Amino acid sequence: MIHGYYSAAGGRRRPYVKASLRFPSMRGQGLEVELLVDTGADRTILAPLDALRLSRRFRVDLTTLLPGTRSTGIGGTTPTRIVEAVLNLETVALPLTLTILEPTAPLAPIPSLLGRDILAHFALFLEERTTRVLLLEPAEADALDLP
Numbered sequence: 001m002i003h004g005y006y007s008a009a010g011g012r013r014r015p016y017v018k019a020s021l022r023f024p025s026m027r028g029q030g031l032e033v034e035l036l037v038d039t040g041a042d043r044t045i046l047a048p049l050d051a052l053r054l055s056r057r058f059r060v061d062l063t064t065l066l067p068g069t070r071s072t073g074i075g076g077t078t079p080t081r082i083v084e085a086v087l088n089l090e091t092v093a094l095p096l097t098l099t100i101l102e103p104t105a106p107l108a109p110i111p112s113l114l115g116r117d118i119l120a121h122f123a124l125f126l127e128e129r130t131t132r133v134l135l136l137e138p139a140e141a142d143a144l145d146l147p
Helices: 048-058 138-142
Strands: 005-007 014-023 029-037 071-073 076-078 080-089 092-101 112-114 123-127 132-136
Touching (some): 123 138, 132 138
Antiparallel strands (some): 071 076
């Protein structure tokens, strides 16, 4: 079971999980990130501020990464880059093609997202009343006696 939390940043409580991203093409180096649990996001996305941390920490020119599909959201469209990564959530490691939003000025203060490409591997429980964010692995979810 993966435990997340609610954060009240920005005046609203939103569900997050802590994760580590490891990049095989970057000698397996890792980056700790906080990901907003977003059931409306098709894919897991590294936001511009985290993309800059990645670039600076590993001295990677993001423009040298493969271009990805433009990301379209409420704020418009943004060019993306992609990189192969392994997402570690506590004891679970899942490979993915990570979408990186290209940082452009001014930087949008948006969070990185945990999308359905990863959420599909879990049963998701969000209970804001008790501030519980739980991602259950299939065996854990199957063991529940639910109608």
